Amino acid sequence: MAQVTFKNLQKRYGQTEVVKSFDLEIKDGEFVVLLGPSGCGKSTTLRMLAGLEEISGGEIYIGDTLVNDLHPIERNIAMVFQSYALYPHMTVRENIAFSLKIGRVDKALIEERVKYASDMLELTPLLDRKPKALSGGQRQRVAMGRAMVRTPEVFLFDEPLSNLDAKLRGQMRAEIKALHQKLGTTTIYVTHDQVEAMTLADRIVILNGGIIEQIGTPKQIFEKPNNRFVASFIGSPEMNQLSAELTSSQQIALGNQSISTKAQFSCSETHCNFGIRPSDLHLQESSVDAPTVHSLEALLNSQELLGSTYHLHCTIGDDRFVAEVATSEHLNTKEGETLRLYFDEDRMHLFDHQDKVILAQA
Amino acid sequence: MPSVVANQPKPLEMKYRQGLLRKLFGAKAYKAAPYMFISPFFILFFIFGLFPMLFSIYLSFHAWDPVDGLGAMEWIGWENYTFALTDEWFHTSIYNTFWIAFASGIPQHVLAIPLAYFIHSSLTKMRNSVVGVYFVPYITSSVAIALVFTSLFSRDFGVINLVLTSIGNFSIGEFQPLAWLFPTENVDWQRPEYTKPMISFVVFWRYVGWNTVLYLAAMQTIPKDLYEAATIDGARRLQQFWYITLPMLKPMMFLAVTLTIIGNLQLFEEPFIITGGTGGLEQAGKTAAMHMYITAFTESDFGTASAISWILFMVIAGLTWINTKLLGSKD
Ligand SMILES: Nc1ncnc2c1ncn2[C@@H]1O[C@H](COP(=O)(O)OP(=O)(O)OP(=O)(O)O)[C@@H](O)[C@H]1O
Ligand SMILES: [Mg+2]
Numbered sequence: 001m002a003q004v005t006f007k008n009l010q011k012r013y014g015q016t017e018v019v020k021s022f023d024l025e026i027k028d029g030e031f032v033v034l035l036g037p038s039g040c041g042k043s044t045t046l047r048m049l050a051g052l053e054e055i056s057g058g059e060i061y062i063g064d065t066l067v068n069d070l071h072p073i074e075r076n077i078a079m080v081f082q083s084y085a086l087y088p089h090m091t092v093r094e095n096i097a098f099s100l101k102i103g104r105v106d107k108a109l110i111e112e113r114v115k116y117a118s119d120m121l122e123l124t125p126l127l128d129r130k131p132k133a134l135s136g137g138q139r140q141r142v143a144m145g146r147a148m149v150r151t152p153e154v155f156l157f158d159e160p161l162s163n164l165d166a167k168l169r170g171q172m173r174a175e176i177k178a179l180h181q182k183l184g185t186t187t188i189y190v191t192h193d194q195v196e197a198m199t200l201a202d203r204i205v206i207l208n209g210g211i212i213e214q215i216g217t218p219k220q221i222f223e224k225p226n227n228r229f230v231a232s233f234i235g236s237p238e239m240n241q242l243s244a245e246l247t248s249s250q251q252i253a254l255g256n257q258s259i260s261t262k263a264q265f266s267c268s269e270t271h272c273n274f275g276i277r278p279s280d281l282h283l284q285e286s287s288v289d290a291p292t293v294h295s296l297e298a299l300l301n302s303q304e305l306l307g308s309t310y311h312l313h314c315t316i317g318d319d320r321f322v323a324e325v326a327t328s329e330h331l332n333t334k335e336g337e338t339l340r341l342y343f344d345e346d347r348m349h350l351f352d353h354q355d356k357v358i359l360a361q362a
Numbered sequence: 363m364p365s366v367v368a369n370q371p372k373p374l375e376m377k378y379r380q381g382l383l384r385k386l387f388g389a390k391a392y393k394a395a396p397y398m399f400i401s402p403f404f405i406l407f408f409i410f411g412l413f414p415m416l417f418s419i420y421l422s423f424h425a426w427d428p429v430d431g432l433g434a435m436e437w438i439g440w441e442n443y444t445f446a447l448t449d450e451w452f453h454t455s456i457y458n459t460f461w462i463a464f465a466s467g468i469p470q471h472v473l474a475i476p477l478a479y480f481i482h483s484s485l486t487k488m489r490n491s492v493v494g495v496y497f498v499p500y501i502t503s504s505v506a507i508a509l510v511f512t513s514l515f516s517r518d519f520g521v522i523n524l525v526l527t528s529i530g531n532f533s534i535g536e537f538q539p540l541a542w543l544f545p546t547e548n549v550d551w552q553r554p555e556y557t558k559p560m561i562s563f564v565v566f567w568r569y570v571g572w573n574t575v576l577y578l579a580a581m582q583t584i585p586k587d588l589y590e591a592a593t594i595d596g597a598r599r600l601q602q603f604w605y606i607t608l609p610m611l612k613p614m615m616f617l618a619v620t621l622t623i624i625g626n627l628q629l630f631e632e633p634f635i636i637t638g639g640t641g642g643l644e645q646a647g648k649t650a651a652m653h654m655y656i657t658a659f660t661e662s663d664f665g666t667a668s669a670i671s672w673i674l675f676m677v678i679a680g681l682t683w684i685n686t687k688l689l690g691s692k693d
Contacts, residue, residue: 052590073596085591089609098605099595146595 002063002095002153002186003028004049010046010057011210018044020210022058031180031187035197036207037233042190045207049188052081062153062199064145078147079156082163084139086131086146092118093127094334096145097352103150116144120182132298137168144179157189161196173199179234194234198222207232228273228355237278237311239349240321244274246350246358254296255317261345262292263360267352275349278311281323281341283331290344300333407629424666429662442669452670454645455653456677458558462633462649463626465562466569470622472575475611479603482581483575492576496571508635511564513552523548554646561633561647565626573618580614581607616689620682627678630655650674 009022019041026032034042047053049060051072060067067075078099082204094101096117100110101271118124121141131139136287140160147155157176161169177200180187191197201355206213206229208219214226220337243251249264252273278339282288284294298321310330314322323341333339350358384392422442424435445583448451499507501585514522523545530544537547551560584607592602630651633641641648641656650670658667 050594052593072594075595079591079594081587083585084588085585085587087588087591087606089612098597101603102596102601146591148596176410346542 003030004154004186004188005061006049006058007061008043008058009045009048009055009060011041011048011053013058018210019048022210022212024212024215026186026188029184029186030200030344031189031200033197033201033204033206034188034190034207035233036193036213038192040207041210041316042192042207043158046079046158046190047187047195049075049154050077050156051075052164073153076150076152077154077156078150079158080140080143080147082132082159084143084160084163086139086142088131091128091130091147092123092134095131095142095148096123098146099150113149114145116323117148120148120179121145136164137172140164140172142174144176148179148183151185153186155185155187157187157191159191160189161265162191162193169193169196176200180330194236197247198234206233208233224357225349226357228275228351231275231349231351231357231360233235235277237322237324239275239277240281242274242276242316242319244272244350245270246272248295252350255319257316259294259296261294261360263345265350265358265360267350267358269353271353273355275351276343276347277320278324280320280343281325282343283323283325283329283339283341285342287326287329288342288344290346292345293339294345294348295342295344299338299339300335304334312339314341368653384659398538401637412507418668421664422550422672423665425665427662429487438665442665443673446530446666446669451645451648452653455648455650458594458633458646458648459627459629459650461558462562462565462629463623465558467619467622467626469566470570470573471615473618474570474618475577475608475615476603477570478574478577478581479607482532482578483599493571493575496574499568500572500573500658502568504631504635507564507568508632510554511560511636515560517548517550517552520551522551552643554644557637557642557646562635562637564632569622569625573622576618577611577615580611612689612691613636619689620684623681623685624678627651627674 004024004026006022006024009019011019022045024032027279034045036042044053048055049062051067051069051070055068062075062077087098093112093114095112100113102113105113107315109155114127118127121144123138123145126138126142127135131142131305134142140299143160145177160176161172164172173196176189181199201218203219204213204218205215206227214221214230221230222234225239227232228241232241242254246265246267246344247253248263249260249266252259252261252265252274254274286294296316298316301313301315301320303313304311304328308327309324311326312325314321314323329338352358381392383395387395421435423437423439424441425438426435477544479495481489483494513518517523526545527548529536530541530546532540549556570583588606588610589602592606597605628651629649633647633649634655636642637647641652651674654667654670654674657670
């Protein structure tokens with residue numbers, strides 16, 4: 001097991017910069033998720049660490065060793081691919097044992113390791129089948145078994161669950177988590193699925209256009225986004241964004257309404273964006289359990305029942321937004337009527353004209 | 363109903379084109395049209411394919427010289443077969459066929475696979491031109507090939523002899539260090555012991571590009587991430603070739619080897635042209651297909667020729683069956 005350090009890592013294809021100055025320190029045994037939209041450079045970063053892609057600039061360390069020029073096998077990593085990349089002509093047993101066979105490990109030891117991995121992943125009854133005769137989830141487990149037997153220092157996963165259906169994805173997510181808890185191996189996991197990121201990660205790294213937007217625990221990322229990109233990328237439904245004016249350090253104007261905040265905000269320009277998550281809006285003041293509660297009046301355009309919650313589509317001025325309220329809280333407001341929405345001051349976010357968060361000064 | 367409906371656009375009147383065939387022939391003929399269009403193949407196949415095939419079975423049990431007309435056919439049972447099978451020349455021709463088939467066939471595949479792997483993994487921009495160069499012999503007229511090779515192998519003026527003898531005659535003072543391995547005088551390539559190797563070489567040279575293209579096509583369908591997974595599992599390039607490429611090529615090997623078996627056992631063009639249609643001195647270059655041809659068209663013994671063709675067919679079928687057992691797999 002080992003820590004992994006990226007120092008000013010860069011990747012260029014000709015003129016195109018795909019990864020720009022990637023700095024990250026991953027602790028021994030940590031589970032880090034690289035999260036970001038399609039094409040942001042997640043796979044490229046992972047593949048540079050694996051040694052499958054050349055590094056254009058910067059340094060990667062595994063443990064204390066600089067691995068830039070090492071062959072993949074010398075980096076002592078194991079990787080699970082999105083397509084699983086199982087060897088179709090080999091049985092499950094041969095697939096799992098392949099790296100050991102190449103490494104000329106003793107036959108008896110290979111057998112022992114394969115047994116260990118297949119017991120842990122419940123693959124024992126399938127050992128003599130070819131990958132073709134397995135279900136998606138079973139193939140996924142074989143790919144994990146193949147990565148496990150080598151007892152690598154770092155596990156790499158590149159969107160390992162994106163080929164599975166929703167139910168199986170949930171199941172496998174739990175299995176990956178359990179595996180990590182059992183083995184404690186440093187893990188880097190690439191995905192564009194925020195649920196996977198939130199549930200699996202010790203820390204999430206949000207990437208966008210080759211740049212790190214934020215690094216933090218799932219809770220930090222969700223509750224204290226650094227900027228508008230992170231704020232709207234995480235959370236479903238997306239965080240509401242309303243245009244606002246910071247008329248004074250404690251006054252926020254939204255249309256013709258205004259909020260007097262307890263905390264102080266300062267920004268060079270008055271124009272800003274007011275962000276609040278749909279689930280942080282409530283219909284009754286009593287359901288907001290917080291020291292400072294504010295409210296806004298909004299016009300109800302339409303509402304959707306989703307079972308345990310209602311989605312209320314509202315407008316303030318020209319800005320549309322969504323409130324997600326519990327069915328039990330729901331009042332008999334009709335479309336076209338106004339309603340009042342309550343929220344905790346600590347749950348609102350302000351972003352400046354460069355989309356960076358404006359932090360409250362206690 | 364809400365009043366918005368009033369503003370909806372009217373349904374459009376569409377004028378789809380009628381099919382050309384239906385317009386020309388009407389509905390009834392239209393149904394027959396596909397059969398009409400496909401009939402030329404079947405007519406030609408029945409006349410030039412199926413009929414001669416069935417007729418040759420019939421013929422193989424008769425003695426017949428076509429000059430005497432159809433009435434001269436005489437039923438003789440298995441005699442043509444027993445004659446062919448006991449004929450020494452037929453034995454020689456079968457021996458030659460197998461000799462050449464192996465000597466040209468095995469190197470074809472043994473070379474084509476690594477060659478394709480090299481082209482696949484190492485060449486990028488040059489790939490198509492290199493493949494093209496290897497493929498040229500396959501589409502070159504065999505007459506041109508024969509012409510080139512007979513002049514290359516000419517005893518007194520051939521380039522091959524020139525190169526070989528100049529190596530053989532290479533000397534340091536009186537001493538000729540390479541004379542034990544290379545000839546010092548012009549070799550007569552017409553001699554029977556050289557006939558089969560020469561034919562084999564030409565056949566090998568001609569088809570190696572074709573096989574390379576087949577294997578290259580198969581290699582391009584192997585997913586790249588298998589190689590990446592193998593790299594991470596610690597396999598170096600040679601090991602990747604051995605453990606990934608080769609097994610994944612099996613279906614194509616089966617096809618390519620089958621084609622080689624069928625092609626090589628029917629080998630005719632190359633030996634015919636290289637030996638000037640005679641089979642060479644001491645029949646050294648006479649293949650089974652040539653023997654059949656000579657029996658039919660030189661000796662006018664169509665019955666025996668038909669029997670030979672069916673014996674050859676059985677041999678090819680047998681070898682293809684063995685190949686299926688070895689390389690063809692169900693999964
Ligand atoms: N060979 C290449 N030449 C030029 N650009 C490339 C090349 N390979 C990848 N890219 C670009 O690099 C960027 C990052 O690719 P990468 O595969 O890392 O994305 P990703 O974050 O993994 O996306 P996804 O979630 O879709 O897998 C993409 O915009 C892609 O177009
Ligand atoms: Mg990717």
